[in-house]
Amino acid sequence: MAKHRVLIVEDSPTMRQLLVFALRRLKDVEIVEAQDGMDGLRRVSNDHFDIALIDINMPVMDGLKLIRLMRGEDNLKGIPIVVITTEGASEDRERAIALGANEYLTKPIQANRVLEVVKSLLKVA
Amino acid sequence: MSRDDQNLFSRAEEFLALFKRGADFSRELLKENERLRETLMQFQDQQETAAQSPVDWEKLRVQLLERIQSLEHECNSVRERLDQVELENSQFAQRYVEIEEENNNLANLYVASYQLHSTLDPDEVLKIIMEIVINLVGAEVFAIYLLNEETAELTAVASEGRDVTHFPSVKLGSGVLGAAVATNEATCWDTTRSDDLTQPIVCVPLMVQGRTIGAIAVFALLAQKEGFSPLDHELFNMLGGHAATALFAARLYSQSERKLNTIQGFIDLLTN
Numbered sequence: 369m370a371k372h373r374v375l376i377v378e379d380s381p382t383m384r385q386l387l388v389f390a391l392r393r394l395k396d397v398e399i400v401e402a403q404d405g406m407d408g409l410r411r412v413s414n415d416h417f418d419i420a421l422i423d424i425n426m427p428v429m430d431g432l433k434l435i436r437l438m439r440g441e442d443n444l445k446g447i448p449i450v451v452i453t454t455e456g457a458s459e460d461r462e463r464a465i466a467l468g469a470n471e472y473l474t475k476p477i478q479a480n481r482v483l484e485v486v487k488s489l490l491k492v493a
Numbered sequence: 494m495s496r497d498d499q500n501l502f503s504r505a506e507e508f509l510a511l512f513k514r515g516a517d518f519s520r521e522l523l524k525e526n527e528r529l530r531e532t533l534m535q536f537q538d539q540q541e542t543a544a545q546s547p548v549d550w551e552k553l554r555v556q557l558l559e560r561i562q563s564l565e566h567e568c569n570s571v572r573e574r575l576d577q578v579e580l581e582n583s584q585f586a587q588r589y590v591e592i593e594e595e596n597n598n599l600a601n602l603y604v605a606s607y608q609l610h611s612t613l614d615p616d617e618v619l620k621i622i623m624e625i626v627i628n629l630v631g632a633e634v635f636a637i638y639l640l641n642e643e644t645a646e647l648t649a650v651a652s653e654g655r656d657v658t659h660f661p662s663v664k665l666g667s668g669v670l671g672a673a674v675a676t677n678e679a680t681c682w683d684t685t686r687s688d689d690l691t692q693p694i695v696c697v698p699l700m701v702q703g704r705t706i707g708a709i710a711v712f713a714l715l716a717q718k719e720g721f722s723p724l725d726h727e728l729f730n731m732l733g734g735h736a737a738t739a740l741f742a743a744r745l746y747s748q749s750e751r752k753l754n755t756i757q758g759f760i761d762l763l764t765n
Contacts, residue, residue: 382608382624389600454627456717474717476631479597 377408390479405429439468699737
């Protein structure tokens, strides 16, 4: 069975490790980590990913800019994007969704909720 | 052929047709007779096996009633077993949810402690403590205080949500934070925000072997966080011990590194 490739773009190593822990429960998944928006853009441009989990507040390039750039590229615009952020205001959510994010999750995260959203976007049981 | 002969021939044909119909009818009658005989034999067989007297009928009735009772009993027992299995199933489902939650909580605690002990750089440890409090607890405004043992004063060394200079220093034993640290007891109030930087909603003393080295004070939770969960209390307990140990070890290491460099400098000076 082909592996689902997941990209985590998050500057906090703690959050990255926690997300990796949660996502490892999925079958046939390969997880790649990026530590900021620029690193994320480089990885997503050079390789195929089935889904991207992106934080908003990051150094070098923030998550919203990364989403905008991804949605502007023909070969990247189809990748489902889940935003995971501390920003819980409705305007932040609306802005991210307007830019092309598929889902918006706020911290502190619930591993089950993250799994549920990722499974739904990957269309896996 | 004369007319009489023709007439006779025609009547003979009519008679033959009539005779043929009669033969077919006889064959059908014989078949029907055979079918009825078989049916009669079946009835006779049934009659022989069935009750032949009121006593037999009564016996049969009792046997049937017993069979019905036995089936009803079996049915009730199966129903009871089904209810029991459904209950067990629901208990297992509930237990699964609890274990899942426990698993997630343990993952959070594991990640937090793993990260805390992943470095010996004091600044890096402070950064990791902040990451844990932001991402795992969901705090919006908080500060990490370190205790100056000579002045017995807690001073904020790192913060989130407000500039670190905005957090006033606290004397050990005075105010909410000072009292919590002096008694070495983590305190948590049932509220999500305090705009007064002398009135934290959570105080977590940082202790190493009974010795306080500082504290974490939370003043506001993220807007989407409605209150504290059992995991938050576990995280506060973990931070109280592990964050303190990580900070203490990193500071000791940093001091020893500095001392080592100084000694090495002297040695270099003396040998060159």
